[in-house]
Amino acid sequence: MSEIEKRNHGDCNILYKEIKKREQKLVNMKKEGFSFPNSFKKNTTSRKIYQKYQTKNRNELISLNIEVSIAGRMVQRRIMGKASFFTLQDIEGKIQIYINEKKISSDFYRFHFKKWDIGDILGVIGTLFKTKTGELSIYCKNVTILNKSLKPLPDKFHGLSNQEIRYRKRYLDLISNNKLYSIFKNRSNIITAIRNFMIENDFLEVETPMLQNIPGGANARPFITYHNEIDSQMYLRIAPELYLKKLIIGGFERIFELNRNFRNEGVSARHNPEFTMMEAYIAYSNYEDMMELTENLFKNITKFLFQDNKIIFNNNNFDFSQPFRRLTMTDSILEFNSTITSSDLKDFYKIREFAKSIGIKVEKKWGCGQIETEIFEKTVEKKLIQPTFITQYPVEVSPLARRNDINLNITDRFELFIGGYEIGNGFSELNDVEDQKTRFLNQIQKSNKEDNKNLFYDKEYIEALKYGLPPTSGLGIGIDRLIMILTNQISIRDVILFPTLRPFKK
Numbered sequence: 001m002s003e004i005e006k007r008n009h010g011d012c013n014i015l016y017k018e019i020k021k022r023e024q025k026l027v028n029m030k031k032e033g034f035s036f037p038n039s040f041k042k043n044t045t046s047r048k049i050y051q052k053y054q055t056k057n058r059n060e061l062i063s064l065n066i067e068v069s070i071a072g073r074m075v076q077r078r079i080m081g082k083a084s085f086f087t088l089q090d091i092e093g094k095i096q097i098y099i100n101e102k103k104i105s106s107d108f109y110r111f112h113f114k115k116w117d118i119g120d121i122l123g124v125i126g127t128l129f130k131t132k133t134g135e136l137s138i139y140c141k142n143v144t145i146l147n148k149s150l151k152p153l154p155d156k157f158h159g160l161s162n163q164e165i166r167y168r169k170r171y172l173d174l175i176s177n178n179k180l181y182s183i184f185k186n187r188s189n190i191i192t193a194i195r196n197f198m199i200e201n202d203f204l205e206v207e208t209p210m211l212q213n214i215p216g217g218a219n220a221r222p223f224i225t226y227h228n229e230i231d232s233q234m235y236l237r238i239a240p241e242l243y244l245k246k247l248i249i250g251g252f253e254r255i256f257e258l259n260r261n262f263r264n265e266g267v268s269a270r271h272n273p274e275f276t277m278m279e280a281y282i283a284y285s286n287y288e289d290m291m292e293l294t295e296n297l298f299k300n301i302t303k304f305l306f307q308d309n310k311i312i313f314n315n316n317n318f319d320f321s322q323p324f325r326r327l328t329m330t331d332s333i334l335e336f337n338s339t340i341t342s343s344d345l346k347d348f349y350k351i352r353e354f355a356k357s358i359g360i361k362v363e364k365k366w367g368c369g370q371i372e373t374e375i376f377e378k379t380v381e382k383k384l385i386q387p388t389f390i391t392q393y394p395v396e397v398s399p400l401a402r403r404n405d406i407n408l409n410i411t412d413r414f415e416l417f418i419g420g421y422e423i424g425n426g427f428s429e430l431n432d433v434e435d436q437k438t439r440f441l442n443q444i445q446k447s448n449k450e451d452n453k454n455l456f457y458d459k460e461y462i463e464a465l466k467y468g469l470p471p472t473s474g475l476g477i478g479i480d481r482l483i484m485i486l487t488n489q490i491s492i493r494d495v496i497l498f499p500t501l502r503p504f505k506k
Contacts, residue, residue, distance in 0.1 A: 018152055022117055026148045037146055040123035042071045047092035049128065050136060058130045068138060070095065071123045071146065073175065075153065079114060082106070085137075088124060091181055096131075097124055099140040112145075119149030167499050183487050186305065187495055190483055193304040194278060195258060197297055203254045203280060208243035210236060210260070214456040217241030217400070219443070220263040223273075236262035240279055241400065241474065242461045245429060248283050249469050256280035258479070269491040270421065273500050276479035283470045287412045287428045290473040291389055294416060294424060295324055297477075298387070305486065313419050313485045316385050324387040324416070329372065332380045332390055345372055365446040369394025369409065384417035393427075399439045401427035416477075419485055424477040431469035437462050 026034075049068060053061065072090035083100045101109035116122075123146050126138040154176040160166045166173040174180050195205070213232070215222035217239030227234050240257050247255055258278045265273060282289065298320045302309045309321035327335070330345055337354075344350040351371050352362050360374050372394060384390070393413040395403060401411035413427035430436050440462070444455045483495040493499040 015152070019150060022148065022150045022152075025115060025117070026150065029145075029148065034145070037123075037144060040071060040144055040146055041069060042123065043069045045070065045092045046072070046088070046090050046095040049095060050093070053128055054136055056130075058134075061128050061130055064128075066128045067125065067141075068128060069123070069125045070138065072121070073149070073153075074116065074118055074120050074122055075175075077118060082109070084113070088122060088138075089175070093178070096135055096137040097126065097140050097143075098129075098131075098137050099143060103139070103141060104143065113143065116145055117149060117152070119151070119153045120145055121147040121149070164501070167493055167501055168504065170497055183489065183495060184497060186487050187483050189305060190301060190486055191258065191276075191479065193301045194297065194477075194479075196304075197300045198256045198278075198280065201254075201293070203256045204252065206244070206247060206252070206255050206257055207259065208237075208240040208247075208257060210262075212237050214458050214460075216456060216458045216461065217243075218263075219399075219455065221265055223262050223264045238263050239277070239476070241476070242458060244279055244281050245469060245472065245474070246461070246464045248281050248429075248472050249464050249467055252281075253283040254281075267500055267502075269493070270481070272480065272492050272496055275492075275496075277476055278479055279474065279476045281429075281472055281474045283472050285473045286471065287391075287414055287426055287473050290426045290475045291324075291326075291414055294426065294475060294477075295320075301486065311486060311488075313488050314490055316419060318387065318418070318485075320387065324389055326389045326391060326414075328392040329376050329390050329394075330392065332384070332388075333372065333376055336380045336383055337375070340375075351375070367394075367396050369396030373397045381417060381422065382420040385419055387416065387418050389414045389416055395439075398427065399443050400430055400436070402430045402432075403435070421481050421485065422478070423481055423485070424475060426473065426475035429469060429472040429474050431465065431471065433462060433465040436465055 049070070053066065056064070070088060070090065072088045074086050075089045075094065076087035078085045082102070083098070086097050086099065087094050088097050099109070099113065104113070123144040124138060124140055125142040126140040129137055129139050131137055154160050154172055160169070160173050160176055166177075199205070211225070211227070211234045213234060215235040215238045217237075218241070220238045222238050223236040225234050225236065226232070239261055240259070244255060244257060256278060257280075259276070260274055261277045262274050265271065267273065280290075280293075282293075299309055302311060302320045310317065310319050312318070330342065333340065333345065334342060340351075340354050344354060346368065348368050348371075351368055355362050355371050355375055358375070358378060360371070360378060362371060362374075366374075373396075376390070380390075391414045392404065392407075392410040393401065393415070395401075395409055395411055398411040398413050401413040404410045404412055411427060414425075415422055416424035416426075430439070440457050444457060447455055480492050480495055484490070484492060487495060489495050
């Protein structure tokens, strides 16, 4: 056995003994009448105490005689004979507690409190004071153990160092990482800001099915399930788009949905199979109107969160008060690829050879539009740092977008890129039923055998289009990626409480 193996074995043995010791303590507590108290009421939090009383001096606090009731985990302790200091941690922070056996009785102090462990959940009632060093603290009058921690917490200084364990045991990560809570509090605030902005702009929030007979609205591999009662295979939705456009056909004019999508595909720093998306639709509008709405949305969110439109993401400065750059897909390729010309992009043989020269495997069924999009994704996307709308996507890769009036090979579509990430996708909706039918069929015909399993001809949507879809614009925003940027996190797993992971192998 190597030295490392011996050390690990020793650590496991120590941990095992500590857990057994704590388990026995709980057994003894139950024998003494412990029954997991549920009546303790707190009236404040650590943050509220600091906000309200941090500026008070020692004499002011003594004269005010402020009694508080607070609850949380004991995360540190210093026993000094007949008195102790311990740190109580709640979701908003930490506060120091001073406990003296004279105040709570020597028997309780010696035979109960001193036997409690780091990680135990406590309720404390006491008065506020400041120590000689000026630290705001609580002089404990009464302390109650509310639950016993049977396992020791992670190292108090380093927290969870293993990234995978942080994701698998998010509850431990939250206990040991004070900054993590603020990320997820901001996530909630961002979603609230989005929802408020949409409602203030006269959008109606709606809900469409998560379980669908046909997974439509995007080209992605679906999760498959089965409904026993109706004896039918069903799919978790990959996008709500087609259902939302049916609502526009039905007479709604400004709607949005903020909910989950599911795509049975890769897991990475940019992708999670279960993700949050907002989709919005406006009748009697076009994609330019939707780009304007998107800019205003970002201005509103950043102002709401930071009282300023300026943020930093991945060492890049952004100012969302400024207009977003607009660039066609063709112009973006020419800007970042000096060896190809505009005429080359229109010549099938030249664009195909260029694509091959940069490592793109060109499929036989691809046309110029698909090849151009692949070149864009490989050579341009990650270089779009400042907020940029890429417009004029080829029809070949935009089966649900309206054709441009001047150039029928491109669509009135945009994608928004920030920090090298695709954040949003929008377009003027295709409402020509015959064109839509043809594009659905062409998409299936041109797909390879593997993709064919993920593409479905949605007869119900075509039937709905026959009743007339008004001129409409649509928008989809990836909420998780947006939150990454606004909270300065470089992995999507750091903004999802429980990201998708492979099953743990012992």
